[in-house]
Amino acid sequence: MATAFVAAAATGIAAGTGYAVPVDQAPAVQQASSTLQGTQQGVDYSVALTDANDIVTKVSGGQFSLDAANQTVFLKNQAGAEVLRVPLSGVLAGKQYALTSDIDATGTQLTLTPTSAPVSGAKDIDSQADFFGQLQHAALGGIIGGILGAFLFGIGAIPGAIIGLLIAGGQPLIDSGSAYFSGQP
Numbered sequence: 403m404a405t406a407f408v409a410a411a412a413t414g415i416a417a418g419t420g421y422a423v424p425v426d427q428a429p430a431v432q433q434a435s436s437t438l439q440g441t442q443q444g445v446d447y448s449v450a451l452t453d454a455n456d457i458v459t460k461v462s463g464g465q466f467s468l469d470a471a472n473q474t475v476f477l478k479n480q481a482g483a484e485v486l487r488v489p490l491s492g493v494l495a496g497k498q499y500a501l502t503s504d505i506d507a508t509g510t511q512l513t514l515t516p517t518s519a520p521v522s523g524a525k526d527i528d529s530q531a532d533f534f535g536q537l538q539h540a541a542l543g544g545i546i547g548g549i550l551g552a553f554l555f556g557i558g559a560i561p562g563a564i565i566g567l568l569i570a571g572g573q574p575l576i577d578s579g580s581a582y583f584s585g586q587p
Contacts, residue, residue: 444463454515459512465477466511466512474487475505476488537571539570540566544566551563
């Protein structure tokens with residue numbers, strides 16, 4: 403089941419907003435589109451990722467509960483043995499995360515919702531920075547094209563380098579160069 407939580411988190415929860423600590427080794431999990439299903443310690447489960455990036459888990463043969471401080475969700479099987487423990491806040495991969503939990507009245511459905519968005523280093527990228535970034539990305543293609551053009555095909559190093567840049571950089575390089583040289587911001 404812990405594997406299911408980690409897989410669901412990896413498919414849609416940005417910057418690690420889902421985390422599970424297994425009590426024992428996780429079983430094999432089957433994945434069907436965005437739903438993961440499996441069985442662990444007598445508890446059948448189904449974990450799905452919603453369009454709103456919520457993780458919805460339904461179980462049979464067990465129940466979810468919160469600790470006294472509402473900081474951790476537990477899943478126990480019918481015998482009362484702990485199957486899963488999910489901390490609702492912490493640090494994962496060097497990033498803070500926080501979740502809210504909603505357990506239905508029967509204790510068989512848990513919805514985890516991320517409450518903290520990842521801190522992004524978004525910045526404006528002008529056409530010059532975009533073009534030079536694309537050019538740097540395609541530089542190896544230009545070097546290889548220049549060498550091949552000079553020695554193998556007889557077209558010359560400069561035309562070979564340009565062809566190599568265009569092949570390696572593709573349409574993103576062409577678009578960013580067009581924006582840069584036409585004076586777009």
